[in-house]
Amino acid sequence: MMSILVHFVHLFQKDEMIAIDLEFHQWQLQYQISTTFLLLVITPTLYYLYCKYVTSSPNAYNKLESPVNFTISIPEEARPNWKGKRLYPKPSVAIENDDTKIRSYCPATGQNLGVFNATSRTEMDEMIANAAKAQEKWSKSSFSIRRKLLKSLAKFILENQENIARIACRDSGKTKLDASMGEIMVTLEKLNWIVAHGEKVLKPSQRPGPSNFLLGLLKNAEVRYEPMGVVSSIISWNYPFHNLMGPVIAALFTGNAIIVKCSENVVWSSKWFIEMCRTALRSLDIDQDLIQLCCCFPKDADYFTSHPGIRHITFIGSKPIAHHVVTNAAKELTPCVVELGGKDAFIVLDDVEDIDAISSIILRGTFQSAGQNCIGIERVICMPRTYDKMVTLLTERVPQLRVGSDIDQLDEIDMGAMISDNRFKYFEDLIQDAVKKGAKLVCGGKPYQHPNYPQGHFFEPTLLIDVDPSMDVFNQEVFGPILTMIKAESINNAIELANASEYGLGNSIFGSNYKQLNQLANELKSGNVAINDFATYYVAQLPFGGVKKSGYGKFGGEEGLLGLCNAKSVVMDKPFFRMLGVATSIPKPIDYPIKDDKKAWGFVRSLNIAGYDGRIWAKVKAFKSLAKGGA
Structure with a gap:
């Protein structure tokens, strides 16, 4: 996708004349067309077709709820030419003789970004309790308000790209170009895809009723996708913005609350990114406790990953750390998605x-x-x-x-x-x-x-x-x-x-x-x-x-959204039979206490043949036996 985009931009910049050969029967026509003109014609057409056949609505974007504007001040440390104190001789996130504090600094310049309190176990308990309370109401929220929230975040990100890139760079040492391509672009992609397709993914999935011939006549079935509650993401430092935002976006749209456990290497930027999300929530009168940030050293991370209030864990990190995470999660049978390294x-x-x-x-x-x-x-x-x-x-x-x-x-x-x-x-x-x-x-x-x-x-x-x-x-x-x-x-x-x-x-x-x-x-x-x-x-x-x-489980796509939900199977009577007042009941031959074991066995045997045997004559005989009560 990226290479195609770059190719089109390159053509647009060159604005060169290209030859197009059109062969129709015996005739061949050649036209000289400006690539700029071609792009101006083709791009809107392709977008229209995408909306019509992929999103099922030519005006899908316009029909969605309008975003709200919100503001949040940019940290002084993220401004150009900030003159921060450099740490000598060797910067470190750990502060000697004090494991309750975490130091943030810029890996590229060695400049001090501040000292932050590590999250205590008591604070973890409070975070999870507050998130659970907020999630009770949020779980009943409409997809309309969830889309509005995501669109508001997308608008803010688009309008503040350089500031966001600068914050990510200051805490990770990467270039602004790397931050734009690897952090901002992929986050916007996720926001826009979920806005366009998320509700369709999470709507109840209609399934066939029982394959038994008789029960299938009576019953419908569906799978309903319900939020899990308070989920968590334990994320690595290499993409401080995107690794944080991806799980937050998916969790909120599926009706969950989320507690992000960031790496101790990127506490400074993570705090700002979380505050950005909480500001968006407040601007829509949504409880900001839906999103929490936990930052701690490994000694307290074990407590967090084995906490009974956490219903799901998405872990992005290294294989050695994953062993600790899944071991602790197993104590509460907490499901995990584990995305580890590679040797691509x-x-x-x-x-x-x-x-x-x-x-x-x-x-x-x-x-x-x-x-x-x-x-x-x-x-x-x-x-x-x-x-x-x-x-x-x-x-x-x-x-x-x-x-x-x-x-x-x-x-x-x-x-x-x-x-x-x-x-x-x-x-x-x-x-x-x-x-x-x-x-x-x-x-x-x-x-x-x-x-x-x-x-x-x-x-x-x-x-x-x-x-x-x-x-x-x-x-x-x-x-x-x-x-x-x-x-x-x-x-x-x-x-x-x-x-x-x-x-x-x-x-x-x-x-x-x-x-x-x-x-x-x-x-x-x-x-x-x-x-x-x-x-x-x-x-x-x-x-x-x-x-x-490299791990197991999936995030992203339909699978990622559904993985943050409890899949509830529901079977009900078909509307026609509900209207007639027909309901499932226990047939007399197998009702307790069993009066005639031989007839009860014959009834169940005939029921299985009538429901599953593919031979027509066998079905007829089975129905005849059922009519006689299994005799």
Whole structure:
């Protein structure tokens, strides 16, 4: 989707003349048409068709409830050229000898963002109680008010994109471009999709009545989707805005309350994002206690994840932490969706047509957010002929990437900081192990001390080539700015290499033969696959989640919304029989006390034959037996 959008924008900017050949019977006509004119005609037409056939209403957006305006002040720390105190010598979220406080700081500049109280266990109890009280009323709210809330949030986000990006950057160290594409765009996508389709997803699902012939005549059935109550999301720091907003949007639209447990690394921004949501609630006279924020260290997180007041947990994080979360959740049998890391492969076949374009996708997929992306590209697997060309291109392009901070608009940069430096030694060990076993370090491979931001957590963009499965970097999740190149001997070998991982989150595969690519996608052992693109499966309308050690369960799409609901099965008499006063009753042969065991058995036996036997004569005989009371 993103690549298509960029392509259209590129055409619009060029405003070049293109030739269109129209062949009709024996006649051939050629027209010169401005691409700008073409876009102005095609875009509204495509949107109309989308609304008509996808949303079932040409004016679907206009018919929805109008959003309300609300305002919230932007933190001083998020303003351009903010002069905050830098922490020396080494910033840390922990404060020595005080585990009740959490420090926030900018990973790119080392500037202090403040000290915040960790949520105590007593406060967790109060949060859950207050959320439960607010949810009782919210569970009965209309889809109309829920849409209005989501549209109000979407309007605010659209009108405050730079401020939101700046807040996310200040707390995570990423670039504003990364924040816009990876945080704001996907959040708006989710808001708009749920506004357009959420009610349809959550309406009662009509099902056939019992397949028994007799009962099926009498009964209708449906599944009703009811909110669970107070749900929670335990989210990672790499996307402080989107990872927070995604679960909040889904929880509120399904009629739940939510308590977000943010990472201790991004408390400062999480507080503002939660206050943004609570301000939207207040502007619509909705109880703000529907949304709560919990921030604590691991010692108290166990209490939170095993709390009996939490009805569902969405966890986004690492595999080691997931073990603790699901173990604690099991104490209360709390259902979980667990979205963990990946070791995503990017497969390039020898018949690809545009190596340059693919190299750009590789750079974006590897180095966006400094590689701190669960669906980031961890392994580039190329066929022999493509491999050499790709190595040549990337050897030229990776060293050109500029590292730094663009929060204060001082530099033109390509890659920002990492959240902390606690994994730098791990990165260096992976690289040394690979080189020792035969890989070649083309560039990077070590921490980078920025001249303007000496306290920042920067690691050089790294290119490793000739990587193979014997190396730790092939098998272990990197979650950092290290691009690894692997040569495959054949297509089958490329698939084997991609599947040779304990993870299975997402994969990409590129080539010219779509039929072949479509078949190969079936052979990749992962929860998501993009064909001739990267990460396009991470959209609001699709369920997202992995297999193997990448977790289980899905969020996003219909599955994500329904997963936050209790599915209640309801069976009722059909309206016609209710009108006649016909109701189900216990037949006399099987009513307690059983008067004649032989007749009772004969009655049930005949009932099964009449209901399920496909032979007409057998059914006739069974009905005759039933008429005689089972005799």
